[in-house]
Amino acid sequence: MTLEEKLQHFQEFTMQDAREKSNQMLDDYHASMDKIFEEHKEKKLRQAQLEINTETERLKQERNKEVSKQHLHIKRKITRKQEELKEKLFVEVKDLLCKFMESAEYNQLLISQINAAKKFAKDQEIIIYIDPADSSKKTSLEVATNSSLTISEYSFIGGTRATIPARNILIDNSFETKLAEAKANFIFNGGISND
Structure with a gap:
């Protein structure tokens, strides 16, 4: 092998080794x-997932807060509407009571209230009051119940009130x-049910 061949071979070997190392x-x-x-x-990915979880939790809390706020708003509206309806209802009930006070059943109710108050008082002194609107019925009620009645100084819409001074008791059937x-x-129970 000549020197040139040896150099050529060395160069190829070195280049091969350099390529392999490279x-x-x-x-x-x-x-x-x-x-x-x-x-x-x-x-x-972990950071992104953490951010997603954090943002999801924040959005859930925000949604829950908004839902609670809307729920409270709706509940207040319902309560206001219920109060409005309740007022209308009791105005109608009061009107019906006024009509009832003109009936014979009302006279019977007064007689039964007076007799029940007398029975409760037993032999003790009792003062029985009737509404000023019922003053025209005083005499007939006194005859029917064999009682002395007092016309109240102020209206209590109808019915009777009685006091037993010795026992400091008020019987209020007004x-x-x-x-x-x-x-x-009075409570609204949700409306008509289909039972």
Whole structure:
């Protein structure tokens, strides 16, 4: 082998070795870059998922807050409407009571209230009041119940009131009180059901 051939062979061998080392270094570099890229990609995906979760939670809270706000607004509207309807209803009930006070059944009711108050008082002194609107019925009621009745100084819409001074008791069967109790205890139950 000549010197030139030896040099040629050495050059080819060196070049081959340099290429292999260069290729190995490039492969190592690519593998390293791929690993760094995958780690970076995973880190960014975790951050993105965390941001999505955080934003989703914030939006849920915002939605819940808005739903609560709307629910409260609707509830207030319903309450106002119920109060309005309740007022109308009790105006109608009061009108019906006024019509009832003109009937024979009303006289029977007064007689039964007076007799019940007398029975409750037993032998103790009792003062029985009737509404000023019923003053024309005083005599007939006194005869029917064998009682002395007093016309009240103020109207209580109808019915009777009685006091037993010895026991400090008020028997209140006035329409005004019954109407106020009914109004205070009145509840809307949701409307007609199809049972």
